Amino acid sequence: MTIPDGCFTESERHGLYRAIYERRDVRSQFLPDPVPADVLVRLLQAAHHAPSVGFMQPWDFIVIESREVRASILALFEQANQTAAERFDGERKGLYRSLKLQGIVESPLNLCITCDRSRGGPHVLGRNSIVETDLFSTCLAVQNLWLAARAEGIGVGWVSILEQAQLSKVLNLPDHVYPVAYLCLGYVSEFLDQPELEAKGWRSRLPLSELVHGNHWGEALINEPLETALNEQPISGKNA
Structure with a gap:
Protein backbone atom coordinates (compact mmCIF):
# COMPACT_ATOMS: atom_id res chain seq x y z
CA MET A 1 0.00 0.00 0.00
CA THR A 2 1.33 3.41 -0.96
CA ILE A 3 1.68 5.74 2.01
CA PRO A 4 -0.49 8.85 1.39
CA ASP A 5 1.11 12.28 1.33
CA GLY A 6 1.01 13.89 4.76
CA CYS A 7 1.04 10.57 6.63
CA PHE A 8 3.33 10.44 9.67
CA THR A 9 6.20 7.99 9.74
CA GLU A 10 5.72 4.77 11.70
CA SER A 11 7.77 6.08 14.64
CA GLU A 12 5.83 9.36 14.65
CA ARG A 13 2.51 7.51 14.65
CA HIS A 14 3.76 5.30 17.47
CA GLY A 15 4.61 8.35 19.54
CA LEU A 16 1.19 9.88 19.01
CA TYR A 17 -0.70 6.71 19.90
CA ARG A 18 1.58 6.13 22.87
CA ALA A 19 0.66 9.54 24.26
CA ILE A 20 -3.02 8.74 23.79
CA TYR A 21 -2.93 5.30 25.41
CA GLU A 22 -0.52 6.19 28.22
CA ARG A 23 -2.16 9.46 29.23
CA ARG A 24 -3.38 9.25 32.83
CA ASP A 25 -5.43 11.32 35.23
CA VAL A 26 -2.74 11.83 37.88
CA ARG A 27 -3.55 12.41 41.54
CA SER A 28 -0.94 10.68 43.69
CA GLN A 29 2.40 10.54 41.89
CA PHE A 30 3.44 14.20 41.68
CA LEU A 31 7.05 15.21 42.32
CA PRO A 32 7.95 18.64 43.73
CA ASP A 33 10.18 19.54 40.76
CA PRO A 34 9.01 22.74 39.04
CA VAL A 35 7.80 22.70 35.45
CA PRO A 36 10.34 24.78 33.42
CA ALA A 37 8.90 27.88 31.76
CA ASP A 38 9.79 26.75 28.24
CA VAL A 39 8.05 23.40 28.77
CA LEU A 40 4.94 25.09 30.13
CA VAL A 41 4.88 27.41 27.12
CA ARG A 42 5.02 24.39 24.81
CA LEU A 43 2.04 22.87 26.59
CA LEU A 44 0.08 26.11 26.39
CA GLN A 45 0.95 26.47 22.71
CA ALA A 46 -0.31 22.94 22.11
CA ALA A 47 -3.57 23.82 23.84
CA HIS A 48 -3.83 27.08 21.91
CA HIS A 49 -3.55 25.17 18.63
CA ALA A 50 -6.67 23.11 19.32
CA PRO A 51 -9.49 23.34 16.79
CA SER A 52 -12.34 25.67 17.66
CA VAL A 53 -15.70 26.31 16.03
CA GLY A 54 -15.58 29.50 13.96
CA PHE A 55 -11.92 29.82 15.00
CA MET A 56 -13.26 31.60 18.08
CA GLN A 57 -10.46 30.32 20.37
CA PRO A 58 -12.58 30.75 23.51
CA TRP A 59 -9.94 29.58 25.98
CA ASP A 60 -7.83 31.43 28.54
CA PHE A 61 -5.26 29.92 30.89
CA ILE A 62 -4.88 30.86 34.56
CA VAL A 63 -1.52 29.65 35.89
CA ILE A 64 -1.89 29.13 39.64
CA GLU A 65 1.26 28.91 41.73
CA SER A 66 0.01 30.67 44.86
CA ARG A 67 -0.24 28.38 47.88
CA GLU A 68 -2.98 30.62 49.28
CA VAL A 69 -5.13 30.31 46.17
CA ARG A 70 -4.60 26.55 46.04
CA ALA A 71 -5.56 26.22 49.70
CA SER A 72 -8.84 27.96 48.88
CA ILE A 73 -9.45 25.60 45.96
CA LEU A 74 -8.64 22.59 48.16
CA ALA A 75 -11.26 23.75 50.67
CA LEU A 76 -13.82 23.91 47.85
CA PHE A 77 -12.85 20.39 46.78
CA GLU A 78 -13.17 18.96 50.28
CA GLN A 79 -16.63 20.45 50.65
CA ALA A 80 -17.83 19.16 47.27
CA ASN A 81 -16.17 15.78 47.82
CA GLN A 82 -17.99 15.27 51.11
CA THR A 83 -21.30 15.94 49.35
CA ALA A 84 -20.38 13.57 46.52
CA ALA A 85 -19.46 10.75 48.93
CA GLU A 86 -22.94 10.85 50.44
CA ARG A 87 -24.43 9.82 47.09
CA PHE A 88 -22.99 6.32 47.39
CA ASP A 89 -23.85 3.51 49.77
CA GLY A 90 -22.12 0.54 51.37
CA GLU A 91 -18.92 -0.77 49.81
CA ARG A 92 -19.18 1.73 46.97
CA LYS A 93 -19.12 4.58 49.47
CA GLY A 94 -16.11 3.09 51.23
CA LEU A 95 -14.28 2.67 47.94
CA TYR A 96 -15.10 6.25 46.96
CA ARG A 97 -13.70 7.60 50.22
CA SER A 98 -10.49 5.59 49.70
CA LEU A 99 -9.80 7.22 46.33
CA LYS A 100 -7.46 10.18 46.06
CA LEU A 101 -9.19 12.48 43.60
CA GLN A 102 -6.96 15.55 43.50
CA GLY A 103 -3.35 16.72 43.73
CA ILE A 104 -4.03 20.42 44.26
CA VAL A 105 -1.32 21.03 46.86
CA GLU A 106 1.07 18.18 45.96
CA SER A 107 1.50 19.26 42.33
CA PRO A 108 3.93 22.12 41.68
CA LEU A 109 1.47 23.90 39.41
CA ASN A 110 -2.27 24.29 38.95
CA LEU A 111 -3.89 25.51 35.75
CA CYS A 112 -7.47 26.56 35.10
CA ILE A 113 -8.60 26.52 31.47
CA THR A 114 -11.63 28.74 30.98
CA CYS A 115 -14.13 29.43 28.23
CA ASP A 116 -15.01 33.02 27.31
CA ARG A 117 -18.58 32.53 26.11
CA SER A 118 -18.68 35.99 24.55
CA ARG A 119 -15.55 35.66 22.42
CA GLY A 120 -16.16 36.19 18.74
CA GLY A 121 -19.29 38.24 19.33
CA PRO A 122 -22.97 37.24 19.25
CA HIS A 123 -22.80 35.42 15.90
CA VAL A 124 -19.90 32.97 15.68
CA LEU A 125 -19.60 30.99 12.46
CA GLY A 126 -20.87 27.44 13.04
CA ARG A 127 -22.29 28.15 16.50
CA ASN A 128 -25.82 29.27 15.70
CA SER A 129 -27.41 25.84 16.11
CA ILE A 130 -25.25 24.42 18.91
CA VAL A 131 -24.28 27.19 21.31
CA GLU A 132 -22.25 24.78 23.48
CA THR A 133 -19.61 24.42 20.79
CA ASP A 134 -17.49 27.00 22.62
CA LEU A 135 -17.34 24.62 25.59
CA PHE A 136 -16.61 21.67 23.30
CA SER A 137 -13.78 23.63 21.68
CA THR A 138 -12.26 24.42 25.07
CA CYS A 139 -12.30 20.71 25.94
CA LEU A 140 -10.24 20.08 22.81
CA ALA A 141 -7.66 22.54 24.15
CA VAL A 142 -7.59 20.55 27.39
CA GLN A 143 -6.97 17.33 25.47
CA ASN A 144 -4.20 18.90 23.38
CA LEU A 145 -2.44 20.07 26.52
CA TRP A 146 -2.91 16.68 28.20
CA LEU A 147 -1.36 14.71 25.33
CA ALA A 148 1.52 17.17 24.96
CA ALA A 149 2.12 16.92 28.71
CA ARG A 150 2.33 13.13 28.49
CA ALA A 151 4.93 13.44 25.73
CA GLU A 152 6.92 15.78 28.01
CA GLY A 153 6.71 13.33 30.94
CA ILE A 154 4.36 15.62 32.84
CA GLY A 155 1.30 14.30 34.65
CA VAL A 156 -2.04 16.06 34.55
CA GLY A 157 -4.98 15.59 36.89
CA TRP A 158 -8.42 17.08 36.21
CA VAL A 159 -10.17 18.14 39.44
CA SER A 160 -13.85 17.99 38.56
CA ILE A 161 -15.27 17.80 42.08
CA LEU A 162 -15.70 21.55 42.46
CA GLU A 163 -18.72 23.85 42.47
CA GLN A 164 -18.17 26.02 39.41
CA ALA A 165 -19.74 29.16 40.87
CA GLN A 166 -17.50 28.99 43.94
CA LEU A 167 -14.43 28.30 41.79
CA SER A 168 -15.27 31.30 39.61
CA LYS A 169 -15.49 33.49 42.71
CA VAL A 170 -12.09 32.38 44.04
CA LEU A 171 -10.46 33.03 40.64
CA ASN A 172 -12.29 36.35 40.09
CA LEU A 173 -13.75 35.21 36.77
CA PRO A 174 -16.08 37.56 34.88
CA ASP A 175 -19.68 36.42 34.51
CA HIS A 176 -19.20 35.52 30.84
CA VAL A 177 -16.17 33.29 31.54
CA TYR A 178 -16.79 29.66 32.54
CA PRO A 179 -14.15 27.49 34.28
CA VAL A 180 -14.04 24.35 32.15
CA ALA A 181 -11.05 22.47 33.60
CA TYR A 182 -9.11 22.84 36.84
CA LEU A 183 -5.87 20.91 36.29
CA CYS A 184 -2.92 19.83 38.45
CA LEU A 185 0.40 19.60 36.57
CA GLY A 186 3.82 18.27 37.40
CA TYR A 187 6.47 15.65 36.82
CA VAL A 188 5.57 12.31 38.36
CA SER A 189 7.29 9.31 39.93
CA GLU A 190 5.48 7.01 37.50
CA PHE A 191 2.63 6.76 35.02
CA LEU A 192 0.36 3.92 36.05
CA ASP A 193 -0.18 1.02 33.65
CA GLN A 194 -3.94 1.42 34.01
CA PRO A 195 -6.20 4.37 34.80
CA GLU A 196 -6.35 4.53 38.58
CA LEU A 197 -10.13 4.13 38.75
CA GLU A 198 -9.87 0.99 36.64
CA ALA A 199 -7.00 -0.43 38.69
CA LYS A 200 -8.93 0.11 41.93
CA GLY A 201 -12.10 -1.48 40.63
CA TRP A 202 -14.31 1.58 40.23
CA ARG A 203 -15.03 1.01 36.53
CA SER A 204 -13.59 -0.95 33.62
CA ARG A 205 -13.01 0.27 30.08
Whole structure:
Protein backbone atom coordinates (compact mmCIF):
# COMPACT_ATOMS: atom_id res chain seq x y z
CA MET A 1 0.00 0.00 0.00
CA THR A 2 1.33 3.41 -0.96
CA ILE A 3 1.68 5.74 2.01
CA PRO A 4 -0.49 8.85 1.39
CA ASP A 5 1.11 12.28 1.33
CA GLY A 6 1.01 13.89 4.76
CA CYS A 7 1.04 10.57 6.63
CA PHE A 8 3.33 10.44 9.67
CA THR A 9 6.20 7.99 9.74
CA GLU A 10 5.72 4.77 11.70
CA SER A 11 7.77 6.08 14.64
CA GLU A 12 5.83 9.36 14.65
CA ARG A 13 2.51 7.51 14.65
CA HIS A 14 3.76 5.30 17.47
CA GLY A 15 4.61 8.35 19.54
CA LEU A 16 1.19 9.88 19.01
CA TYR A 17 -0.70 6.71 19.90
CA ARG A 18 1.58 6.13 22.87
CA ALA A 19 0.66 9.54 24.26
CA ILE A 20 -3.02 8.74 23.79
CA TYR A 21 -2.93 5.30 25.41
CA GLU A 22 -0.52 6.19 28.22
CA ARG A 23 -2.16 9.46 29.23
CA ARG A 24 -3.38 9.25 32.83
CA ASP A 25 -5.43 11.32 35.23
CA VAL A 26 -2.74 11.83 37.88
CA ARG A 27 -3.55 12.41 41.54
CA SER A 28 -0.94 10.68 43.69
CA GLN A 29 2.40 10.54 41.89
CA PHE A 30 3.44 14.20 41.68
CA LEU A 31 7.05 15.21 42.32
CA PRO A 32 7.95 18.64 43.73
CA ASP A 33 10.18 19.54 40.76
CA PRO A 34 9.01 22.74 39.04
CA VAL A 35 7.80 22.70 35.45
CA PRO A 36 10.34 24.78 33.42
CA ALA A 37 8.90 27.88 31.76
CA ASP A 38 9.79 26.75 28.24
CA VAL A 39 8.05 23.40 28.77
CA LEU A 40 4.94 25.09 30.13
CA VAL A 41 4.88 27.41 27.12
CA ARG A 42 5.02 24.39 24.81
CA LEU A 43 2.04 22.87 26.59
CA LEU A 44 0.08 26.11 26.39
CA GLN A 45 0.95 26.47 22.71
CA ALA A 46 -0.31 22.94 22.11
CA ALA A 47 -3.57 23.82 23.84
CA HIS A 48 -3.83 27.08 21.91
CA HIS A 49 -3.55 25.17 18.63
CA ALA A 50 -6.67 23.11 19.32
CA PRO A 51 -9.49 23.34 16.79
CA SER A 52 -12.34 25.67 17.66
CA VAL A 53 -15.70 26.31 16.03
CA GLY A 54 -15.58 29.50 13.96
CA PHE A 55 -11.92 29.82 15.00
CA MET A 56 -13.26 31.60 18.08
CA GLN A 57 -10.46 30.32 20.37
CA PRO A 58 -12.58 30.75 23.51
CA TRP A 59 -9.94 29.58 25.98
CA ASP A 60 -7.83 31.43 28.54
CA PHE A 61 -5.26 29.92 30.89
CA ILE A 62 -4.88 30.86 34.56
CA VAL A 63 -1.52 29.65 35.89
CA ILE A 64 -1.89 29.13 39.64
CA GLU A 65 1.26 28.91 41.73
CA SER A 66 0.01 30.67 44.86
CA ARG A 67 -0.24 28.38 47.88
CA GLU A 68 -2.98 30.62 49.28
CA VAL A 69 -5.13 30.31 46.17
CA ARG A 70 -4.60 26.55 46.04
CA ALA A 71 -5.56 26.22 49.70
CA SER A 72 -8.84 27.96 48.88
CA ILE A 73 -9.45 25.60 45.96
CA LEU A 74 -8.64 22.59 48.16
CA ALA A 75 -11.26 23.75 50.67
CA LEU A 76 -13.82 23.91 47.85
CA PHE A 77 -12.85 20.39 46.78
CA GLU A 78 -13.17 18.96 50.28
CA GLN A 79 -16.63 20.45 50.65
CA ALA A 80 -17.83 19.16 47.27
CA ASN A 81 -16.17 15.78 47.82
CA GLN A 82 -17.99 15.27 51.11
CA THR A 83 -21.30 15.94 49.35
CA ALA A 84 -20.38 13.57 46.52
CA ALA A 85 -19.46 10.75 48.93
CA GLU A 86 -22.94 10.85 50.44
CA ARG A 87 -24.43 9.82 47.09
CA PHE A 88 -22.99 6.32 47.39
CA ASP A 89 -23.85 3.51 49.77
CA GLY A 90 -22.12 0.54 51.37
CA GLU A 91 -18.92 -0.77 49.81
CA ARG A 92 -19.18 1.73 46.97
CA LYS A 93 -19.12 4.58 49.47
CA GLY A 94 -16.11 3.09 51.23
CA LEU A 95 -14.28 2.67 47.94
CA TYR A 96 -15.10 6.25 46.96
CA ARG A 97 -13.70 7.60 50.22
CA SER A 98 -10.49 5.59 49.70
CA LEU A 99 -9.80 7.22 46.33
CA LYS A 100 -7.46 10.18 46.06
CA LEU A 101 -9.19 12.48 43.60
CA GLN A 102 -6.96 15.55 43.50
CA GLY A 103 -3.35 16.72 43.73
CA ILE A 104 -4.03 20.42 44.26
CA VAL A 105 -1.32 21.03 46.86
CA GLU A 106 1.07 18.18 45.96
CA SER A 107 1.50 19.26 42.33
CA PRO A 108 3.93 22.12 41.68
CA LEU A 109 1.47 23.90 39.41
CA ASN A 110 -2.27 24.29 38.95
CA LEU A 111 -3.89 25.51 35.75
CA CYS A 112 -7.47 26.56 35.10
CA ILE A 113 -8.60 26.52 31.47
CA THR A 114 -11.63 28.74 30.98
CA CYS A 115 -14.13 29.43 28.23
CA ASP A 116 -15.01 33.02 27.31
CA ARG A 117 -18.58 32.53 26.11
CA SER A 118 -18.68 35.99 24.55
CA ARG A 119 -15.55 35.66 22.42
CA GLY A 120 -16.16 36.19 18.74
CA GLY A 121 -19.29 38.24 19.33
CA PRO A 122 -22.97 37.24 19.25
CA HIS A 123 -22.80 35.42 15.90
CA VAL A 124 -19.90 32.97 15.68
CA LEU A 125 -19.60 30.99 12.46
CA GLY A 126 -20.87 27.44 13.04
CA ARG A 127 -22.29 28.15 16.50
CA ASN A 128 -25.82 29.27 15.70
CA SER A 129 -27.41 25.84 16.11
CA ILE A 130 -25.25 24.42 18.91
CA VAL A 131 -24.28 27.19 21.31
CA GLU A 132 -22.25 24.78 23.48
CA THR A 133 -19.61 24.42 20.79
CA ASP A 134 -17.49 27.00 22.62
CA LEU A 135 -17.34 24.62 25.59
CA PHE A 136 -16.61 21.67 23.30
CA SER A 137 -13.78 23.63 21.68
CA THR A 138 -12.26 24.42 25.07
CA CYS A 139 -12.30 20.71 25.94
CA LEU A 140 -10.24 20.08 22.81
CA ALA A 141 -7.66 22.54 24.15
CA VAL A 142 -7.59 20.55 27.39
CA GLN A 143 -6.97 17.33 25.47
CA ASN A 144 -4.20 18.90 23.38
CA LEU A 145 -2.44 20.07 26.52
CA TRP A 146 -2.91 16.68 28.20
CA LEU A 147 -1.36 14.71 25.33
CA ALA A 148 1.52 17.17 24.96
CA ALA A 149 2.12 16.92 28.71
CA ARG A 150 2.33 13.13 28.49
CA ALA A 151 4.93 13.44 25.73
CA GLU A 152 6.92 15.78 28.01
CA GLY A 153 6.71 13.33 30.94
CA ILE A 154 4.36 15.62 32.84
CA GLY A 155 1.30 14.30 34.65
CA VAL A 156 -2.04 16.06 34.55
CA GLY A 157 -4.98 15.59 36.89
CA TRP A 158 -8.42 17.08 36.21
CA VAL A 159 -10.17 18.14 39.44
CA SER A 160 -13.85 17.99 38.56
CA ILE A 161 -15.27 17.80 42.08
CA LEU A 162 -15.70 21.55 42.46
CA GLU A 163 -18.72 23.85 42.47
CA GLN A 164 -18.17 26.02 39.41
CA ALA A 165 -19.74 29.16 40.87
CA GLN A 166 -17.50 28.99 43.94
CA LEU A 167 -14.43 28.30 41.79
CA SER A 168 -15.27 31.30 39.61
CA LYS A 169 -15.49 33.49 42.71
CA VAL A 170 -12.09 32.38 44.04
CA LEU A 171 -10.46 33.03 40.64
CA ASN A 172 -12.29 36.35 40.09
CA LEU A 173 -13.75 35.21 36.77
CA PRO A 174 -16.08 37.56 34.88
CA ASP A 175 -19.68 36.42 34.51
CA HIS A 176 -19.20 35.52 30.84
CA VAL A 177 -16.17 33.29 31.54
CA TYR A 178 -16.79 29.66 32.54
CA PRO A 179 -14.15 27.49 34.28
CA VAL A 180 -14.04 24.35 32.15
CA ALA A 181 -11.05 22.47 33.60
CA TYR A 182 -9.11 22.84 36.84
CA LEU A 183 -5.87 20.91 36.29
CA CYS A 184 -2.92 19.83 38.45
CA LEU A 185 0.40 19.60 36.57
CA GLY A 186 3.82 18.27 37.40
CA TYR A 187 6.47 15.65 36.82
CA VAL A 188 5.57 12.31 38.36
CA SER A 189 7.29 9.31 39.93
CA GLU A 190 5.48 7.01 37.50
CA PHE A 191 2.63 6.76 35.02
CA LEU A 192 0.36 3.92 36.05
CA ASP A 193 -0.18 1.02 33.65
CA GLN A 194 -3.94 1.42 34.01
CA PRO A 195 -6.20 4.37 34.80
CA GLU A 196 -6.35 4.53 38.58
CA LEU A 197 -10.13 4.13 38.75
CA GLU A 198 -9.87 0.99 36.64
CA ALA A 199 -7.00 -0.43 38.69
CA LYS A 200 -8.93 0.11 41.93
CA GLY A 201 -12.10 -1.48 40.63
CA TRP A 202 -14.31 1.58 40.23
CA ARG A 203 -15.03 1.01 36.53
CA SER A 204 -13.59 -0.95 33.62
CA ARG A 205 -13.01 0.27 30.08
CA LEU A 206 -15.95 -0.62 27.84
CA PRO A 207 -15.28 -2.73 24.73
CA LEU A 208 -15.17 -0.48 21.67
CA SER A 209 -17.04 -3.12 19.67
CA GLU A 210 -20.11 -2.49 21.85
CA LEU A 211 -20.04 1.25 21.20
CA VAL A 212 -19.93 1.37 17.40
CA HIS A 213 -23.27 1.37 15.55
CA GLY A 214 -24.12 1.13 11.85
CA ASN A 215 -26.13 3.93 10.24
CA HIS A 216 -28.60 4.24 13.14
CA TRP A 217 -28.38 3.81 16.90
CA GLY A 218 -28.45 0.16 17.88
CA GLU A 219 -28.04 -1.20 14.36
CA ALA A 220 -25.34 -3.70 13.48
CA LEU A 221 -22.48 -2.73 11.21
CA ILE A 222 -22.79 -3.79 7.58
CA ASN A 223 -19.06 -3.21 7.04
CA GLU A 224 -17.77 -6.72 7.80
CA PRO A 225 -14.03 -5.86 7.72
CA LEU A 226 -14.66 -3.06 10.22
CA GLU A 227 -16.68 -5.36 12.48
CA THR A 228 -13.96 -8.01 12.34
CA ALA A 229 -11.24 -5.48 13.11
CA LEU A 230 -13.23 -4.11 16.06
CA ASN A 231 -13.68 -7.57 17.55
CA GLU A 232 -9.99 -8.37 17.13
CA GLN A 233 -8.77 -5.10 18.68
CA PRO A 234 -7.54 -5.53 22.28
CA ILE A 235 -9.56 -3.46 24.73
CA SER A 236 -6.47 -1.51 25.83
CA GLY A 237 -5.45 -0.57 22.31
CA LYS A 238 -1.79 -0.84 23.34
CA ASN A 239 -0.79 -2.65 20.20
CA ALA A 240 -1.15 0.56 18.17
